[in-house]
Amino acid sequence: MRDTPISRHLKKIAATPVDAGQPVGAATRMQARAQDLMRAKLATDQQRLKATKSIARKIEIKREVLPDYAAYVAEVLAQDAGTQDDVLLTLMVWLIDVGSIDAALAIAQYAIRHGLAMPAPFERSLAEVIAESIAETPDVPAGLLARAIELTDGHDMVDQVRAKLYKAYGLAIAADSPATAADALRRALALNDKIGVKRDIARIEASISVSGKSGKDADT
Incomplete structure (x- = not known):
């Protein structure tokens, strides 16, 4: 984390123990003060992003400023207060x-467990934002896609969004686990018949069939 006045202040907050004799909610009030500071910084960073047209440059800016929020994020997750936190949810999307x-x-995981809601201008639910954003990110490891599926399972969302996540997962594991991949892609197709996986399913099923025949030939 870069050494800035904000980072030093957050480290001081994070290092300050909550006295057992303090009234209940002292930690929450301390977190609220840190959140006010982060909200002001976030507004400044968002203005910088708004003034930038290039998507690639926007990503560079997010990568540049995210370390400034690291201590705050760590402290919020450690305190586990579960209060609505628009700053935290915006940072989740930036990450x-x-x-x-x-x-x-x-x-x-923290946000879903505590039932937090996405702030404006996000129109989709928390689970939908998680599923769609991760599904649309290139080259996400299969294990992280599986975690996203598990995390959002049981949460209501439009079928097209969940289909994207199953498609991404199926394609990610196609080489190593073709049978499971085919199942995931069929699930995506059942949720959205325009998801564009029919050829992938056919290709994977053909490879499974060839592998099965090769195995039988080796046994004879």
């Missing part, structure tokens, strides 16, 4: 945007 899926999923 996905820069490809830090593991870090984003840590926030996502």
Whole structure:
């Protein structure tokens, strides 16, 4: 984390123990003060992003500023207060945007467990944002896609969004686990018949068939 006045202040907050004699909610109030500071910084960073037209440059800016929020995120997750936190949820999306899926999923797990809601201008639910954003990120490891599926399972969302996540997972594991991949792609197709996986399913099924025949030939 870069050494800035904000980072030093957050480290001081994070290092300050909550006295057992303090009234209940002292930790939450401390977190609220840190959140106010982060909200002001976030507004500044969002203005910078708004003034930038290039998507690639926007991602560079997010990657540049995200370390400034690291201590705050760590403290919120450690305190586990579960209060609505628009700053935290925005940072979750930014982490996905820069490809830090593991870090984003840590926030996502906290947010879903506490029933947090996505802030404006996001129109989709928390589960939908997690599923769609991760599904649309290139080259996400299969294990992280599986975590996203598990995390959002049982949460209501439009079928097209869940289909994207199953498609991404199926394609990610096609080489190593073709049977499971075919099942995931069939699930995606059942949710959205325009998801574009029919050829992938046919290709994987053909490879499974060839592998099965090769195995039988080897046994004879």
